[in-house]
Amino acid sequence: MTTNLESIVPDASVDARAKACPGPLLEAKKGIAAVAVGQTLEIMSGDAGSQEDIPAWCKKTGHEYLGFVERDGYNSLYVIRRK
């Protein structure tokens, strides 16, 4: 978790900024299926709940949560597909 999150270049990105709960979770599920194992997915979410939801989703589904970066009006959450 010492990676500088700002410097991450994701392999793919899903935009859930215009979606309330559970939109970001559903986008994350779709997005992770579209990247290869070991690749990084960015989830853009305007829902502050995602900061808790996405790590919990990762723990349950076996992917690696890297953390989030605050942007202008939304957060970028980073996940590595692990299986």
Next chain:
Amino acid sequence: MENQTAGMQDLQRQVCDLQAQMDEIKASSLPEDKLSMVVFSGDLDRLLAAFIIATGAAAMFDEVVMFFTFWATPALRDPKKTPPAKDLMARMFGWMLPKGAGKLKLSNMHMAGLGTGMMKGLMKKKNVLSLEQLIQQAADSGVKIYVCQMSMDLMGFSKDELIDYPGLKLAGVGKFLGEAGTSKSTLFI
């Protein structure tokens, strides 16, 4: 020496038996990666909660199963469908209960429709999916829906007047208990 061999064989047999029992226990009692839910209420807010949890769970669990019973049953009526001929009681229920997801009321602050209308407007503004959209989302995510046959009979509803939800089936308490018994989580809403 002979005694020892017999003892070894006995031990081997016991280990085999134990292994078989372990396999059986594993196969029969470990919960599946599944969430099952009883949806009992016919309140808009509770239905919203049920479907937000169900669609969210579809992203986290292998399987999500919802059982609709009692007051939740009319939420699945399709207002565009004309039900077959009914007796007086069934007609009364049909007339008095909400005709579909769009007609449900908030459990609180309904205020003769004003509160519910305001909440719907607010949800739209805040990008929260409407109940109808959430039901569609659940269908797209593979959430399974079963409807209580007895509730349908009591209220005089037929499957022909329910929404075209993929794989929707009528079932009884046995089906729910079967699913709940193999689920990691169970909810009653």
